[in-house]
Amino acid sequence: MIKLKTFPGGVHPPDRKSLSVHKQIEPAVIPNVIVCPMSQHIGAPCQPRVKEGDKVKAGQLIGQADSFVSAPVHAPISGTIKAVCLAPHPIGKPVMAVTIESDGLDAWDDAIQEDLYYSRLEPKDILNRVRNAGIVGLGGAAFPTAVKLSPPKGKRIDTVILNGVECEPYLTADHRIMLEEPEKIIAGLRLIMKVLNVDRAFIGIESNKPDAIESMSKVAKGESGIYVQGLKLKYPQGAEKQLIKAILGREVPPPPCLPLDVGVVVQNAGTCLAVYEAVRDNKPLVERVVTVTGSAINDPKNLRVRLGTSFSDLIAQCGNTNGSVGKVIMGGPMMGIAQHRLDVPVIKGTSGILVLNRKEAAKQESRACIRCGQCIRACPMNLLPNLLGIYCEKGRWEDAEKLHIFDCMECGSCSYICPASRQMVHLIKLGKQEILSIQKKREAKS
Amino acid sequence: MNEEQESTGELILSCGPHISTITNIPKVMYGVILALIPATFTGIYLFGWSALKVVVISMLVAVLTEGVIQWILGRQMSMWDGSAALTGLLLALNLPPRSPWWMVLVGAVFAIIIGKQIYGGLGHNPFNPALVARVVLVVSWPVQMTRWIAPLDGVSTATPLGILKSDGIAKLGGIRLFDLFIGKTGGCIGEVSALALLIGFLFLLWKGYVTWHIPVAYMGTVCVFTGVFWLVNPQRYANPAFHLLAGGLVLGACFMATDYVTSPITVKGKIIFGIGCGIITGVIRILGSYPEGVSFSILLMNAAAPLIDQYTRPKRYGRLKKHA
Numbered sequence: 001m002i003k004l005k006t007f008p009g010g011v012h013p014p015d016r017k018s019l020s021v022h023k024q025i026e027p028a029v030i031p032n033v034i035v036c037p038m039s040q041h042i043g044a045p046c047q048p049r050v051k052e053g054d055k056v057k058a059g060q061l062i063g064q065a066d067s068f069v070s071a072p073v074h075a076p077i078s079g080t081i082k083a084v085c086l087a088p089h090p091i092g093k094p095v096m097a098v099t100i101e102s103d104g105l106d107a108w109d110d111a112i113q114e115d116l117y118y119s120r121l122e123p124k125d126i127l128n129r130v131r132n133a134g135i136v137g138l139g140g141a142a143f144p145t146a147v148k149l150s151p152p153k154g155k156r157i158d159t160v161i162l163n164g165v166e167c168e169p170y171l172t173a174d175h176r177i178m179l180e181e182p183e184k185i186i187a188g189l190r191l192i193m194k195v196l197n198v199d200r201a202f203i204g205i206e207s208n209k210p211d212a213i214e215s216m217s218k219v220a221k222g223e224s225g226i227y228v229q230g231l232k233l234k235y236p237q238g239a240e241k242q243l244i245k246a247i248l249g250r251e252v253p254p255p256p257c258l259p260l261d262v263g264v265v266v267q268n269a270g271t272c273l274a275v276y277e278a279v280r281d282n283k284p285l286v287e288r289v290v291t292v293t294g295s296a297i298n299d300p301k302n303l304r305v306r307l308g309t310s311f312s313d314l315i316a317q318c319g320n321t322n323g324s325v326g327k328v329i330m331g332g333p334m335m336g337i338a339q340h341r342l343d344v345p346v347i348k349g350t351s352g353i354l355v356l357n358r359k360e361a362a363k364q365e366s367r368a369c370i371r372c373g374q375c376i377r378a379c380p381m382n383l384l385p386n387l388l389g390i391y392c393e394k395g396r397w398e399d400a401e402k403l404h405i406f407d408c409m410e411c412g413s414c415s416y417i418c419p420a421s422r423q424m425v426h427l428i429k430l431g432k433q434e435i436l437s438i439q440k441k442r443e444a445k446s
Numbered sequence: 447m448n449e450e451q452e453s454t455g456e457l458i459l460s461c462g463p464h465i466s467t468i469t470n471i472p473k474v475m476y477g478v479i480l481a482l483i484p485a486t487f488t489g490i491y492l493f494g495w496s497a498l499k500v501v502v503i504s505m506l507v508a509v510l511t512e513g514v515i516q517w518i519l520g521r522q523m524s525m526w527d528g529s530a531a532l533t534g535l536l537l538a539l540n541l542p543p544r545s546p547w548w549m550v551l552v553g554a555v556f557a558i559i560i561g562k563q564i565y566g567g568l569g570h571n572p573f574n575p576a577l578v579a580r581v582v583l584v585v586s587w588p589v590q591m592t593r594w595i596a597p598l599d600g601v602s603t604a605t606p607l608g609i610l611k612s613d614g615i616a617k618l619g620g621i622r623l624f625d626l627f628i629g630k631t632g633g634c635i636g637e638v639s640a641l642a643l644l645i646g647f648l649f650l651l652w653k654g655y656v657t658w659h660i661p662v663a664y665m666g667t668v669c670v671f672t673g674v675f676w677l678v679n680p681q682r683y684a685n686p687a688f689h690l691l692a693g694g695l696v697l698g699a700c701f702m703a704t705d706y707v708t709s710p711i712t713v714k715g716k717i718i719f720g721i722g723c724g725i726i727t728g729v730i731r732i733l734g735s736y737p738e739g740v741s742f743s744i745l746l747m748n749a750a751a752p753l754i755d756q757y758t759r760p761k762r763y764g765r766l767k768k769h770a
C-alpha cells in the first residue's frame with residue numbers, strides 16, 4: 001500500500017461512524033411542505049422570483065442570484081407557493097424563505113433531462129451549468145462552486161483535490177456516495193478538471209474508509225492523471241488548507257490568500273457528484289445526502305433528502321429519538337451548529353443531523369488554563385489557542401489580533417483537547433465579531 | 447453565531463465542538479501522582495515510617511489548605527482535583543526522611559498559599575509551588591533540611607553530592623553508580639532512586655501527559671556541562687553519570703521542571719528551558735557553594751518562562767510561501 005500522508009497538528013476524536021456507515025443511501029420521504037431559505041450559501045442572499053399562489057415544478061428557479069458570489073435556489077418539489085416570508089434557519093437568524101406545498105406529483109421542470117453530448121461541452125458552458133444549478137460546496141462551508149471554478153486571471157491552477165476525507169466524526173454521507181456512485185463522482189471531477197484546464201487530480205481519503213479507497217481507486221485506475229491518496233486518520237484533515245498540506249505539502253498563506261494562490265482547487269466528493277448531475281442532466285441542486293445519526297437516534301440512516309425538508313421529518317424517518325435528547329446539531333460534532341428548534345429546513349450545507357443525548361451534551365465546567373500546551377500542539381494553524389482564549393475573555397482585542405486570530409478556522413481541535421474544558425472556539429468567535437465591529441467603527445470615523 | 451451556553455426548553459445550545467476528550471485536570475493530576483508511586487514507595491521502603499509520615503502529612507495539609515482557602519475566598523472549589531495533592535506529594539518527596547512534622551506542615555501550607563493561591567490558584571502561579579516551599583524551608587531550617595539518613599539502617603549520613611562538595615571526589619570512592627541508580631544512598635525521600643522515577647516518567651510519556659523535551663534537554667545539558675569538567679580534570683570532578691544519578695536531578699527534571707503551569711508552552715521553549723536549568727544546575731554543583739542546585743535552577747527558569755514563551759511563538763501558518 002502507498003504511504004499514508006497527513007498534516008501537522010490535529011486531534012483524534014473517536015469517529016463513531018459505525019452507527020450509519022453500513023446503511024445504504026435511501027431516498028427520504030418527500031414532505032408535504034418544504035421551506036427554501038434564500039440564503040443557503042456564503043455570499044449574497046437570493047431574490048425570490050415567485051409569489052404566493054404560483055405553481056412551480058421541481059427544479060424550477062425560485063431564488064435568483066444577482067451577485068457574483070452567490071448561488072440561485074430552485075424548487076425541490078412541485079406544488080404551490082404558500083408563503084414568501086421570514087422563516088427559521090439552521091444558521092443564525094430567520095431569513096427570507098419560500099414555502100412550497102407539495103402537489104404530490106413530484107413533477108420536474110422540462111429542462112431537466114439528460115444531455116447525451118455533455119462530454120463535448122466547452123469549459124465555459126460547463127461552468128455556466130454549474131452556476132445556474134446553484135451548486136455550492138456540500139462539505140458544509142457552502143461556498144458557491146462556480147466562484148471557486150473561476151479563478152482570477154493570472155492564477156495558475158495545477159491540481160484539483162477531491163475531498164473524500166469527511167473528517168467530522170459520525171458523518172458518513174460522503175463515504176456512502178463514494179461507495180455507491182464512484183463513477184459519477186469521478187466524472188464530476190473530470191468536468192471540474194476540464195473547466196480549470198488541469199490534468200492532475202488527487203482524491204484524498206482517510207484510512208478509516210478502506211472500502212471507499214478501494215471503490216474510488218477502481219474507477220480512478222482507468223483515468224489518466226487521477227490518483228487516490230490514502231491519508232492517516234486525523235481531524236481536521238478535511239479542512240482545505242490541511243488537506244492541501246497533507247497531499248501536496250503546500251501551505252496556503254494567511255488570509256486573504258486562498259488555496260488557488262498555491263495552485264489548488266479543492267472540491268468535496270458530494271459537490272463533484274452534484275456537478276456531474278448538473279452538467280449531464282441539467283439538474284439543479286435540490287437534493288443532497290444527509291446522515292441522520294447519533295446515540296439518541298433509534299435508526300441512524302443516510303438519506304437522500306430534498307432541500308427544505310425539516311429536521312423533525314427526517315428524525316421521524318429514522319425511528320425517532322430515544323431517551324432524553326440533549327442536543328441537535330447540524331453538521332458534525334466538531335464544527336456543527338446546535339439547533340434550538342427542529343422545524344428548521346435542510347439546506348445545501350447540511351451534511352448531517354446529529355442528535356446527542358443529555359449525558360453526551362452536558363458541558364464540563366471550564367477552568368483556568370493550566371498551560372499544558374495540548375491546544376498548541378493540536379492547532380493545525382500554528383496558533384496559540386490558549387492565549388487567544390484568554391485575550392478574548394479579557395477583551396484584549398489588539399493582543400488577539402497580533403496573534404492572528406483571523407487565521408483561526410474554528411475547527412475546534414483546541415477546545416476538544418483542552419483538559420481544563422476551556423471554550424476557545426466560542427471565545428475566538430466572539431473576539432472576531434468584536435474586532436470586526438471595532439474595525440468598522442474605526443473606518444466609519446476616518 | 448454567538449449562542450451562549452443555555453438551555454431553551456429541551457435542547458442545549460452551545461458553540462462547537464460538541465464533544466471533548468475524556469482527559470481532564472483531575473485525570474492529569476492523579477496520573478502524575480500515580481507516576482510518582484514507585485518513587486514514593488521506594489522512599490518509604492528505604493527510609494521507613496518517618497518517610498511515610500512526611501508524605502501523608504504533606505499531602506493532607508496541602509489538600510486541606512487548598513480547600514480552606516478556596517472556601518474563604520469564594521473561589522471555584524477544586525481541592526479534590528489532585529493538583530493540591532500533587533503539590534503536597536512533590537514537596538514531601540523533596541524533603542529529608544526525618545523532617546519534623548511541623549516543618550512539613552509549614553511547608554505544605556506555604557506551598558499552597560504563597561506558592562499558588564496568592565496568584566489566583568492553579569494555572570496562575572509563576573513558580574512551582576512545591577519548590578517555593580522547599581527553598582523557604584531550606585533557608586529557614588537549614589539544619590533540619592540537611593539531616594540525612596542512610597537507607598535501610600537509618601544511621602545519619604551525608605548525600606553523595608554533599609560528600610563531593612565538602613570532602614572532594616576522593617571520598618566518593620565507596621559509592622557505586624548502581625546504588626545511585628536504584629536508590630541506595632542518602633537523600634530526599636523521593637529523589638534517591640532514579641530507576642523508580644524513570645519508570646514513573648515513562649508512564650507519563652506513554653499517557654501523553656508530558657513530553658520528553660524538558661527532561662532530555664535538562665539532563666543532557668547537565669551531562670555535557672559536567673562532562674566537560676570531568677574530561678579536563680577527572681581527578682577533581684565527578685563524572686557525568688554520577689551527576690545524572692545523584693541528588694534530585696531526575697526527580698526535578700522529570701517531575702518538577704515539567705510542571706505545565708510554570709514551564710514554557712512550546713516545544714522550542716521547553717528545550718531552551720531545559721538547557722537553562724541544566725546550565726544553572728551545573729554551575730551551582732560545580733562552582734557554587736551549595737552541593738545541589740536543582741530547585742534553584744528550576745525556580746530561576748520558572749521566572750524566565752514567560753520571556754521564553756514570548757520568543758518561541760510558533761511560526762505563522764503559510765508564512766513561508768512555497769509554491770511548486
Ligand code: SF4
Nearest residue numbers: 379408410411412414
Ligand atoms: S485556534 Fe482555531 S484553528 Fe487553532 S485549533 Fe483552535 S479552532 Fe482550530
Ligand code: SF4
Nearest residue numbers: 369370372373375418
Ligand atoms: S489545552 Fe487548555 S489548559 Fe492546555 S494550554 Fe490549552 S487552553 Fe490551557
